[in-house]
Ligand SMILES: O=c1[nH]c(=O)c2ncn([C@@H]3O[C@H](COP(=O)(O)OP(=O)(O)OP(=O)(O)O)[C@@H](O)[C@H]3O)c2[nH]1
């Protein structure tokens with residue numbers, strides 16, 4: 786773990802992600818500080834892939850803080866929608882003033898899938914890109930996925946974002962109905978995190 790040291794900036798302004806990344810990182814003995822706590826800005830996500838965006842968020846936080854930084858870019862990719870909302874998952878939840886409402890976003894996803902007709906199916910997956918950046922310019926990225934299906938109406942009040950409408954393969958409850966520990970065992974974020982930890986230990 787000495788590739789990181791003892792303190793890591795978590796370059797996210799999303800409380801749900803921060804909570805999940807802290808839970809994954811702190812057992813490794815690495816203290817995490819959120820970007821908002823350090824007053825770091827929320828950069829514009831101009832990339833065209835999850836990794837592009839994770840790298841630009843991590844890069845900016847490492848440059849501004851002088852500490853190693855970990856960023857997460859993630860989203861829901863729906864087969865019937867050719868991968869949308871994908872890297873625009875947060876933007877699908879925003880109104881004209883930039884306020885997010887995931888009940889609205891989930892309805893938008895469901896309506897778009899239904900508009901494709903019965904044959905389109907409900908397969909979807911979450912993707913998570915994690916990027917670690919250092920103040921000296923190094924960057925390493927890892928990508929994870931979890932496959933599943935969409936359900937309607939949304940169920941559960943745990944998790945965040947699109948969790949209430951996503952059922953991982955092999956489960957019968959949504960990501961918002963299961964306990965955080967169960968989500969952490971199989972999620973896209975846990976998959977990317979496993980790859981990151983394997984690399985850290987190598
Ligand atoms: O149901 C969900 N379960 C998850 O486990 C999950 N992970 C990500 N997402 C959604 O995908 C978008 C990411 O956008 P995103 O990577 O730009 O993050 P963000 O803008 O919220 O924060 P930041 O890290 O950029 O500061 C956001 O809408 C998230 O709600 C999830 N939804």
Ligand SMILES: [Mg+2]
Nearest residue numbers: 798830858875
């Ligand atoms: Mg974002």
